[in-house]
Amino acid sequence: MKSLRTYAILYLIFLYAPIALLPIFAFNDATIIAFPLTGFTTQWFTELPQIPALIDSVKNSLYIAVITAILSTLLGICAARAAAKYSFRFKRPIMGFIMVPLVLPEIIVAVSLLVILLQLGLSLGAWTVIMGHVLICTPFCIAILNSAFQNLDPAMEEAAIDLGETPWSTFRLVTLPLVSPAIISALLISFTISLDEFIIAFFLTGTEPTLPVYLWSQLRFPARIPVVMALGTILVAGSILLLILAEMMRRRGLRRAGLQDKGGFL
Template structure:
């Protein structure tokens, strides 16, 4: 049967996606410094090592900060822009939306170095703030994509009712629009947070001396003896991200019959 062949292909494809990723947790519990088969025994010492790693914890703190601020700012900008293009008839809306989505079509390295040049010209120091700006470039298009999909299934009559009952524009926005949009907003927050949390190249150029977690990991990859610890970290990130992503996907699909849009 054709279906059967497709099903087997799908399982094979899943294996292709999962097997490389599963090596991370497998070797993170392996009692050997060398990342090679055969496995030599079970240990949790690489995880214990993480607890004593101050540089890693500092980088983790930085990434959480950057991710949180990026997620909030990107989602705010995404929310207002998505509302503007879906609910108002604006001349040039397509062109403006195209401009905002431009970072999707520009390699990250170009985004990173151009911002680096601008900061140099303005004599601004490299910092976590500059990383946030760089990450917003990457995240705002994602946020808009998620939120536009949400707005398109949105009943404008509710807003009009609110206006008819005497609420001002902003009060309507906060008391009617925002709560109705909440699942979309939360999904956007989670997606942009995870995107920022995982972003390496832009941060690599813009972070200066303050490492984010990917930059810290990048630095560790050069030292073979540090690898098992890095894999333990990777396994933890995987577990937490999976939990967050499942939450995000459930929220995004809550009440929206549309399938997932984009990536």
């Protein structure tokens, strides 16, 4: 047991040490990323708003992430609802096929999408990135929403219909409020994945780079690396906050359904 605990601690240090170094060098008063540190400064953070290309990439990433989160969550609601409520032929193979992007290497997905889009004559841009991100985010949304729909008590929907509600009003007034924590969690997770995703955006972004693609391009210039570190610190902090919020909504949904929390993102 002690060796297992030691292994777990060493693994976590190996996994998160590079992330922990981001804020250290982001506040370091030097353009060279190395020890020893030369002093404390917030200069790199104040330079961020003064880079027009950076601001444009942030706006582009936020636009793509918001649209991706909305589309992925809507598709996830439809798929999870159908899988939980209805029985149809080839149900398991179809759901398994939908979840395939979870295990496919992103480089394969990116190259395949690039070839298909070029063959169709579509120009690369924000919407091609959105299509790629929806493809990889939808399975995550389905995984989150599927358990929420499966844990719903069918008697509640049946009671609403018996009281005169239509199937649509029952879904809107009864079902959606009950699964709303899972919906919010799916929105936050897909937003975070889209905002941080690099490989698909690198292949499909065209002339309007997303933030990760822009950061990759700046690594060629040593003088820009501290600014990249500062921005990376902000992104890591924002991603952690979004994941914490998503996990809180997931647990809130479990408590509302009267279920025991058996693990999650945190």
